[in-house]
Amino acid sequence: MNAPLELVGNHPSVAALRDLVARVARSQARTVLLYGETGTGKSLVARLLHQQSSRADAEFIDINCAAIPGQLLESELFGHERGAFTGAVGKKEGLIEAGNGGTVFLDEVRELDLVMQSKLLTLLDARRFRRVGAIRPISVDVRFIAATNKILLSEVNAGKFREDLYYRLQVISINIPPLRERGDDILLLAHNALQRYNRQYGSRMERLDPEVERIFRAYRWPGNVRELENLLERICLLEPGHCVLPAHLPARILREMNLAAAAPADPMPLTAAPAGPLDYHAATAQFQAGLIEQALAACGGNLAEAARRLGLSRHALRHQMSKLGFPAG
Numbered sequence: 445m446n447a448p449l450e451l452v453g454n455h456p457s458v459a460a461l462r463d464l465v466a467r468v469a470r471s472q473a474r475t476v477l478l479y480g481e482t483g484t485g486k487s488l489v490a491r492l493l494h495q496q497s498s499r500a501d502a503e504f505i506d507i508n509c510a511a512i513p514g515q516l517l518e519s520e521l522f523g524h525e526r527g528a529f530t531g532a533v534g535k536k537e538g539l540i541e542a543g544n545g546g547t548v549f550l551d552e553v554r555e556l557d558l559v560m561q562s563k564l565l566t567l568l569d570a571r572r573f574r575r576v577g578a579i580r581p582i583s584v585d586v587r588f589i590a591a592t593n594k595i596l597l598s599e600v601n602a603g604k605f606r607e608d609l610y611y612r613l614q615v616i617s618i619n620i621p622p623l624r625e626r627g628d629d630i631l632l633l634a635h636n637a638l639q640r641y642n643r644q645y646g647s648r649m650e651r652l653d654p655e656v657e658r659i660f661r662a663y664r665w666p667g668n669v670r671e672l673e674n675l676l677e678r679i680c681l682l683e684p685g686h687c688v689l690p691a692h693l694p695a696r697i698l699r700e701m702n703l704a705a706a707a708p709a710d711p712m713p714l715t716a717a718p719a720g721p722l723d724y725h726a727a728t729a730q731f732q733a734g735l736i737e738q739a740l741a742a743c744g745g746n747l748a749e750a751a752r753r754l755g756l757s758r759h760a761l762r763h764q765m766s767k768l769g770f771p772a773g
Contacts, residue, residue, distance in 0.1 A: 449492050451485070452636055453629040457621040465489060468616055469496035475568060477613040478591040480620030483670030486591040487551065489620060493589055494547040502546030505539050510555040517560055524576035540573060544584045553590040553613070554599055558606065565609045623665040623672065630660050630672065637673045638688070641680035649680050652688045659693065659701050682742060691734045695764065696755040698732065733768050736761070 451462050468476060469492065476493060478486045487506065494504045512520050523538030540548060550556075556564060567573045568588060572581040590613050599605035623630060631652065638649050652660065665671055679692045690698070735754065743749035751761040 449488060449495055451488065451492060452633060453626060454632065455621070455626040455629045458626060458629060461489070461618070461620065464618060465492050466496055468618065469493045470498075471616075473616050474587055475613055475615055476587070476589045477596075477615075477617040478589060478620060479595075479617060480591070480593060481622050481666075481668055482593050483668030484620040484622055485669050486593075486620060487549070489618065490547070490549040490551075490589045490591065494549075494587075497547070497587070499546045499587060503543050504546055505543035505548045506551065507539055507549060508551045510552040514557055514560075517556070518563070519576050521560075522563075522573050522575050525578050535575075538575065540567070540584060540586065541582060543586050545586075547587045547589060550588060550590045552592065554592045554594050554596065554605060561606045561609050565606065565612060568609075568612050623668040624663075628661070630665070631657055633669060633672060634660060634676060634688075637676045638680065641677050645680050647680040648686050649676075649683070649688055650686045653690065655690050656688050656693065659690065659697065662701060663697055664700065682738070693735075694755050695732055695735055698735075732764065733770075736765060736768065736770070 451458060451465070453459075478489055480486045480489075490506075491504060494500060507521070509517070519536070519538070521538050521540050523536045523541055526535050550564075553564075563573070567584075570581075571585070572583050574581050596605055596610050596614075600607045600610050623633075634652060638651075641647060642649060660672075667674070675694070676688070679688055683692050736750070739750040739753045740747075743753065747761060748758050751758045754761060756764070
């Protein structure tokens with residue numbers, strides 16, 4: 445049996461979300477639509493809806509509609525009969541059929557083309573479908589959970605999403621709040637992630653520096669919870685010590701927090717002991733130089749890979765290195 449999942453957070457929006465998920469999970473709703481920015485936890489909410497429902501003992505089928513090539517999607521969803529097309533050497537059960545009695549999660553449902561949207565609408569209405577190349581339909585008992593990071597009504601108005609499918613999915617919709625609107629939940633999620641990665645990797649990162657806490661509260665988190673967790677996983681994997689420091693944060697976050705001000709031509713090395721109090725710009729340059737040095741060391745001096753790790757273009761990294769006084773080469 446799968447371990448219980450949990451929607452972590454104390455913010456009122458998360459408490460309301462937990463209550464709504466529980467009520468929808470227990471209901472007889474056959475279709476649910478999840479709205480949320482990338483990384484907010486739509487997959488987690490979908491799994492909670494399944495785990496808290498009467499379907500919990502059946503299959504949860506996770507389908508990323510953007511990850512399956514369009515020419516293969518119909519066969520993947522509905523299956524096919526032997527000889528239905530070149531290469532169909534045997535009968536194949538599709539993902540919808542495999543989810544019979546359980547839940548099918550259609551992530552990034554907007555990415556379905558208009559033909560597949562029409563087939564999905566028919567399936568939602570009739571609860572039946574045909575395998576590719578089949579004559580007789582197959583009936584299924586499935587709860588469909590669809591998710592999108594776009595405003596579907598805008599997609600309808602742009603002619604990219606079927607209006608009838610939109611209203612079919614929109615019967616029950618759940619909005620997942622972005623991380624930047626969840627207040628101190630950011631720090632709670634960060635500490636939970638540190639504990640998890642410490643167990644997983646044997647690291648010892650136990651706390652956040654007060655300045656890191658300030659940055660985390662102020663940063664916009666465009667990648668939401670996923671961005672926060674990925675950042676802390678990298679820190680636990682690569683950085684020594686017990687405390688997450690500003691020097692451990694990517695340059696893109698420091699820039700957004702106005703910490704990437706113009707730097708002196710010859711910044712003090714990160715490991716050097718300052719002769720006196722550092723001014724604001726020198727400290728910033730020190731952080732940046734250390735981040736770049738760590739990234740370059742981690743990938744053997746490969747500039748392109750270091751730029752990727754830091755969330756910069758190669759040109760932007762070269763420019764930053766020039767400003768910080770790194771030797772040309």
